[in-house]
Amino acid sequence: MLPPHWILSINTFSFAITSHRPNSTSILVTPLPTTTIHRKPPRSPCFSSPHLPSRPINLSHSPFRFPNSLCSRLSVVRPCSRSFAENCAVCRWDCQLVHNPVRLMRGCVDGRSREDSEEQGCKEDVFDYLESFLKAGFEIEWDEEGDSYFNNCRACERDNGVCGFNFSDPQKQFLCFQSISRRPLLQNHKQKSSNLVVLLSTLFVCACVLLVIASVTLIWRCRAMNSSNKSLDQEEDPTMMFLYRHRSANLLPPVFTFEELESSTNRFDPRRKIGDGGFGSVFLGQFRDGRVVAVKKLHARTTTTTTTKSFCNEILILSSIDHPNLVKLHGYCSDPRGLLLVYDYAPNGSLADHLHGSKGSPCLLQWRQRLEIALQTALAIDYLHFSVKPPVVHRDITSSNIFIDSEMRIKLGDFGLSRLLILSQSESKLSSESSSSCSSSSGFVWTGPQGTPGYLDPEYYRSFRLTEKSDVYSFGVVMFELITGLRAVDHVRREALGDLVVSRIQMGLLRQLVDPVLLVGDDGGKVSMAVDAVAELAFRCVATDKDDRPDAKEVVAELQRIKSRINNTV
Structure with a gap:
């Protein structure tokens, strides 16, 4: 000090x-x-x-x-x-x-x-x-380079002078004080030296001084840069560095501290756990300002590459999209103690909770509500496929990832497996060739199959070619769930729900699988006709060949027509 x-x-x-x-x-x-x-x-x-x-x-x-x-x-x-x-x-x-x-x-x-x-x-x-x-x-x-005192003082000291300045002068002009014994010698030297020698000497000295200053400045800057780079390499979080490389900091959601989220969930109290998935557990959180949120804490694994990739993927995608039927990401936290994401809280749980879980009650989801849930989900998928550039393929559309808020509006969430359809040159060429022969074909990317059993597009599973139609297949299975009330995969059945319903429709036996709750009080068969229309649409969505499936815009238009017909007949 x-x-x-x-x-x-x-x-x-x-x-x-x-x-x-x-x-x-x-x-x-x-x-x-x-x-x-x-x-x-x-x-x-x-x-x-x-x-x-x-x-x-x-x-x-x-x-x-x-x-x-x-x-x-x-x-x-x-x-x-x-x-x-x-x-x-x-x-x-x-x-x-x-x-x-x-x-x-x-x-x-x-x-x-x-x-x-x-x-x-x-x-x-x-x-x-x-x-x-x-x-x-x-x-x-x-800043040595911009310090005129430094350069003048060096020249003064070379002549055995002492550096100083005039304190009474507001500009504090530089002064060089020379010893008395030195002055006569300098005067004699100047008198004996020719003008040419003085000029050459001065130029030589100036060149040397400039060279020294430039060398010192260059060395100092190189050392400072190396020191700064080493410090950043040691202190920067690689996850944060990855995010900042792919998105400007002011476009990313706010960053929370681990302590803030730990406090909001009462130290991740198990009694506050409201969900558990493949990548993490979801806890109910409440901030000091009263806001209630869902805090997703990703599971710690021996190999964290997959978890970190899912974490970054969800942040980058959710920070670039905005739709009333998509969950909103309020912020995130990257900490050695855990990776956390903060979302909207959906107090009515997931669609799976209502159809198969603790919230499953006949009075909660009648046919009109199920039809509205299907339409809102289709609108969210349509936004991802057609309004976002490049398009986003969700890759994990399931009843467990469709959340219901306090006003029974749906929020499609869990974008950890989502992919942007950014095509390489070879993929673009293949896609264009395919499009020339099949008018309904869309672009694709090569990637290993990921998703939830029972909802995974079989063509994507076989070919490793991911397209928007893979989401359409998964949504078709969700519509079958809404019609039947059955799980997509159940250990008491040998068949997945998609295969089961398709076989019954082909045999004309769909009524065997329709949820009985839907047909109670069906005056005039209006609900039955709407159920048949949605089943036919879902049947097209799960077609084996992706080119036979409708796109998200067609699905939205058909569901709107079905909703309009049932409203007009009331």
Whole structure:
């Protein structure tokens, strides 16, 4: 630590130098209250503090600059509340500082979006945070290349002079003090030397000085860069680095701390577990502001490659889509203690809960509700296939991944296995050739089959060629579940539900499998006709050849026609 009387003055700002490491070009400084305080008039609504300046800290025209790490640290600070906005007309500087704290350091660039959609990872009191930040001190770097004193002083010392400056001069002009015994010698030397020799000597010295300065600067920058790269390699989370390589930080959802999510779930209390899947367990979470969310904690495995890939995949896809029938990702956490995702909470559970589980009750899902669930799910699939570029194939459309909110609206979730249909050149060529011979064929990507047994497209399983029609097949099985109330795969049956219903339809025996609840009170057979129409549509969706299946737009149009007919006959 340095003595408190070591003061640095830059552009009317005065700083106390609190720390300096030998052989380092950085120093730790803190503003002196006597020079940064600008008190507001009595009863002023503006913020006043002896440690927080009322204007940006400016290091221009000085040999010092703010390091990038300092600017990055301030650029991610944002307020949790917008209550200060009403004082913006009076306290313009305070308002700018609250909404963009990086303005405190003139020359720093804001690296985040102008307005975050969520308020997690924010500061309740930005002023208090900045005041503590300045009190603790911040680092500034000496820019050797821009320091004219440094170059002049070296030349002065080569002539056995002493460096100094005129303190009374406002510009603090550099002065070189030479010894008395040296002056006559220099004068004699100048008198005896020819103008040509002096000129050549001066040019040679200047060239040497510039070469030395350039060499020192280059070496210092290389060392600083190597040191910075090593530090980043050691400290950066590889998962976060992967996400930032594929998506700008301001387009990603907010980042939660592990402690925040641990607290919201009461330390992942087993009594708060509301779901369990192949990749993780889902817990009910409640934040301090009262918001209720679903927190998915991915399972820790010996080999975490698959888990991490699913984690990153879901973040990248959900942060780029927006639809009322798709779950919303509120944020995430990448921590050595676990990978966590934060979603909307669906209090009515999943469709599987209603059809096969604890919520399965005849009074809950009558035919109109089941038809509406099918239509909303089809709308979500249509959005993924036709409105998103490149298209998204969900790859795991099941009744367990269709969630129902408090108003009985559905949310399609669990995008851990989803894929973007980004075609390589060879795949594009194959796809175009296929499209020329089969008008309904779509693009595809080569990938190993993944999904839930009973819902997996058999053609995709055989050929490893993933298309949008693979989702259509899975949705066809879901429609069979809505019609029959049976599970897609059940240990008491030898056949999967898709094969079972298809065989009954081909034999004209569909009525044997229809859920009896649907036909209770069926006046005039209106429900029966609608059930038959949906069964026919599902039959087309699970066709063996993908080119015989309708696309998502056709499915939506047909379900809307069925819904319209049943409404018009009431």
